[in-house]
Amino acid sequence: MGKKIFGQDTAILVAMGANLLSWFVRTFVPSLLPVLVPRLPQEQTEGPVTDSNNTKCVVIARPGGVEQLRVITLKPGYCTTGYNVSPREGAFARIKDLPNDCVIVRIDSFSVNYADICIRWGLYESANQYVGYPIVPGFDIAGIVEHVGTDVRQFRVGDRVFGCTLFGAYSSRVMVPALHLRLIPSGWSTSQASAIPTVALTSLYSLFLAGHFPTPSKFSNTGILIHSAAGGVGSMLIQMSKLLGLSPVVGVVGRSAKVEEAKRLGCDVVIDKSATRNMWNEIAAASPSGYAAVMDSSGVDTLQQSYDHLAMTGRLIVYGFHTNLPMGRDMLSPWQWLKMAYKMTNMPKLDPMEMGAVNKAVLAFNLSFFANEREMLSDLFDQVLAWLEEGKLSCPRSEK
Secondary structure (H helix, E strand, C coil), X not given: CCCEECCEEHHHHXXXXXXXXXXXXXXXXXXXXXXXXXXXXXXXXCCCCCCCCXXXXXXXXXXXXXXXXXXXXXXXXXXXXXXXXXXXXCCEEEHHHCCCCEEEEEEEEECCCHHHHHHHHCCCHHHHHHCCCCECCCCEEEEEEEEECCCCCCCCCCCEEEEECCCCCCECEEEEEHHHEEECCCCCCHHHHCCCHHHHHHHHHHXXXXXXXXXXXXXXXXXXXXXXXXXXXXXXXXXXXXHCCCECEEEEECCHHHHHHHHHHCCCEEEECCCCCCHHHHHHHHCCCCEEEEEECCCCCCHHHHHHCEEEEEEEEECCCHHHCCCCCCCCCHHHHHHHHHHHHCCCCCCHHHHHHHCCEEEECCHHHCCCCHHHHHHHHHHHHHHHHCCCCCCCCCCC
16 A cells, blocks of 8 residues: 555545546536646657557546546557566556567457556556556457567467556557467457456456365365356356356346346356345355355445355455445546445454354455566466366457
């Protein structure tokens, strides 16, 4: 976490001030919105532009509303980069300075995640801590290798690859460590491949923390509860849970239209919270002895009950807090900040002594902090790729 003022993270205070400024200007003097969008020194503002020399990207120059999202053209010789590239250069890097262990990928497809909205708001901790602003959002990429570092042996110019960059994906060209890339499996499109890395690695690491990978758990209870089961991470968790022998696999979805998709992916029981009066009664009935693992990205609305429904030796795995935050907001009004503050006061508080007595655990993580865990992520990626090539994992529904 960053420095604090009056007990509050300074990055959050800066984000709040920037968002409230965006809200005020948009609400009362919208003609001044362009003033809130600074130009960047790496941005080309005149002269010829060609795809072969210039990189285009979506940049966020400062926290705020949607006015901060701009498509820009970088000066010749620049590309975007993630903070997993060493040495770290911020949001942009010179192609001629390509590190020995990295490649330049001409991006054909990238994924869009809810985290990208949080980055625009200024509420994504790893973005604040390791990059700051300006920043190019996005994690997942797929495309063609254009340049190869001198120490890279597994790729050649022209290879079709997919993988992860820790920010920098909303771009036509990115610098990324070769270890975070793999060849696209035969028969897969770039749009399908770009939908895989973040959700698959998050899912597999969740199952690792829950004690079910790489060695199957020996505990008698193997039930797993997956919130947001038809989402990106949820769809991968369902399939991986079945591959690892967990049962029953119980999924929670937010709309009736998602029930069939969750069943198709392998859920033994699907609970539609929009069509039930008591979701938690149905969750308890689906696995009367509780759950060995509960996968929860929902946050304040579900965390306490998720913990309560664990079996003895069960683990609650937390990798998101989307009910703590607004959904589908182009800007954060004063009312939204008050709601977020109120929800933070309702976060559950767990007693470690009580946890020991009931033999339950809570583990939380965010893969965007794992830039230095290259070997671990590489091993997880190898397993994901093996399942993809064997046809054991299907792609989340995607559109290019």
